Amino acid sequence: MNIGEAARRSGLTPKMIRHYEHKGLLPAGTRSAGGYREYDEEALGWLRFIHQARLLGFSLEQIQQLLCLWQDAGRSSAEVKALAGAHMRELDARLAALTQMRDQLARLMDCCAGDDRPTCPILDYLATPDEAAP
Known part of the structure; x- marks a missing residue:
């Protein structure tokens, strides 16, 4: 083919x-x-x-x-399972990091009025240097 x-x-x-x-x-x-x-x-x-x-x-x-x-x-299936287990731990770590990002974004969105005013906690946070961020 x-x-x-x-x-x-x-x-x-x-x-x-x-x-x-x-x-x-x-x-x-x-x-x-x-x-x-x-x-x-x-x-x-x-x-x-x-x-x-x-x-x-x-x-x-x-x-x-x-x-x-x-x-x-x-091969032994133990080798395959070990590789899959290592991958699952990587996925768990990525999932935890994504959950933290989502939670932080949700907190920022809760602080933002989302109205006609120019002040925006989301933009303020993004403009904050890492060492000064909460």
Whole structure:
């Protein structure tokens, strides 16, 4: 199948497929006589794997590790679980940081009258140097 069909069937864009191929996550597709990339069902499996991993927020480096584990019949599931656990801890930290940002923004919005006056606690906060911020 050509890259367009592989993209359609994997849920990725042709640009992302070329990017993953360039990054070494996907073995280079064969080329047709006309020089177009061609992909088989095995490559489609790799693309779907990569897509699912990206939907879970895994980094390209983590996906490379997961792909290696996926291809290694002698792997232990403990290795996979450890990698997933590390990723979950990263997600938890990002979620905590986002929650803090949201809470701070909510406090600022509560302080802002949102009327016709020019004073705005949100802008005042943004203009405050980090060391002076509450």
